[in-house]
Amino acid sequence: MVDVPVCNEAELTNGEMRLVRSGKREIGVLRHDGRYFAYENSCPHQGGPACEGLLMPAVKDVIGENGVYTGQDYDRSEMHLVCPWHGYEFRLSDGRHAVDGDVRLRKYDAFARDGVVYVTV
Ligand code: FES
Incomplete structure (x- = not known):
């Protein structure tokens, strides 16, 4: 395993993504709320560039009193x-599909050290 530099920490602000190549792999490194996440930029569905898509809150059903469905809202x-x-x-946290957890993006470790963001490949 080797730590590959991605960019300086200041170049990857909250909600942004950087692509890095490692051999034949393309990996998307994302920053959200001070944490780093890295996934292979290849969707398990048909190989689309999953890391280049929107980063958005999950949409959840809202259940009111007496178990009555009242609509949907974002779950940040x-x-x-x-x-x-x-x-x-x-899911940004682990790369698993929001409904079928057996379908997932390939995950890598990403972190910052001395002002530089790295991904471990
Ligand atoms: S390639 Fe179809 S959803 Fe990603």
Whole structure:
């Protein structure tokens, strides 16, 4: 395993993504709320550039009193990466599909050290 430099920390602001190549792999490194996430930029559906999609809060059903459905709202505690080709949604936290957890993006470790962001490949 080797730590590959991605960019300076200041170049990757909250909600942004940088692509880095490692051999034949293209990896998207994202920053959200001070944490770093890295996934192979290849969707398990049909190979789309999943890391280049929208980063948005999960949409959850809102259940009111007596268990009555009252609509939907964003849940900002769970962010989703949305593949731009057909809209598959993956949890930013672990790369698993929002509905079918067996479908997932390939995950890598990403971190910052001495002002530089790295991904471990
Ligand atoms: S290729 Fe990603 S949703 Fe189809």
